[in-house]
Amino acid sequence: MTSIEPMGPVTPAVNEYFETLCEEVAKYPAPPQVRTEHHLHAGVYTRTLYVPAGCVAVGLKLKIETQLICAGHFQITDGTTTREFKGYHVLEGLAGRRAAAYAITDSAFSMCFPTKAKTVEEAEAEFTDEPERLLTRKEKKCQEQLSLEL
Template sequence: MTELVVAQSRIPAMSAQAIQRVRALEAVLLGLPQVPIATEHVLHGGMYARTICIPAGVVLTGAFIRIPTLLVFDGHATVNTGEDAAELQGYHVLAASAHRRQAFIAHADTRLTMVFATQAQTVAEAEDEFTDEAHLLFSRQPGAVNHINITGE
């Protein structure tokens, strides 16, 4: 594990091989009981923010992110950073590059907020903008819990 990512406050783009490893992990995890995770969405002032809380002890894989975003992290988790992993604890604002598919192991309840500039008017438009895998998002699953705030500003 490395502290390099923390020191640079950055999550880099990932290689095709690193992304494939996350997909392989996801295939294994799908065979285990799934933990429902609510999503908070805010569309305001040309920005979209989505927040989730990963409960302690949960391993989560995210959808492929095709655009650069900010990732606000608050908690304690190990995150893959491509060829390596970093343990993050506390509050971090990370510049997260395009072309990544993260995996997190939450050691304590961990909140993640992803933010990016957008012209989207709906949550579905914003989700389709940041990923080609919107169908995999918790927010799109049957019975999903979504809290949505669209201000119109």
């Protein structure tokens, strides 16, 4: 793999682009299940998204530096540049970055960072100012509401 520059902070205009992209993605029928897996071990939080082929995953603005480990065939954009990747890649991200990925084949994206968090919720609040917008938080809220209705 050729070395690429770290994904840098987004400008307000690029952040607005991602918000518009979120609105567009939300207009389509629910895609095949995007699955999230969490690991908290040895002072590292790893959040892996498994994205089925044909789906778009739009990330939130991150307030800390992370590494993004990607596997599959996908396109990823930082809002200004879109690149296509095949195989396994480790990308670096600076604080303030945001990205979206389109999975050409089933793909996985693992974001990692050092943390002192003791729970997934603490780690989520550490990497974004908007943890309530995370898919896992929305899923948890729906599951809690469903159990109350039953």
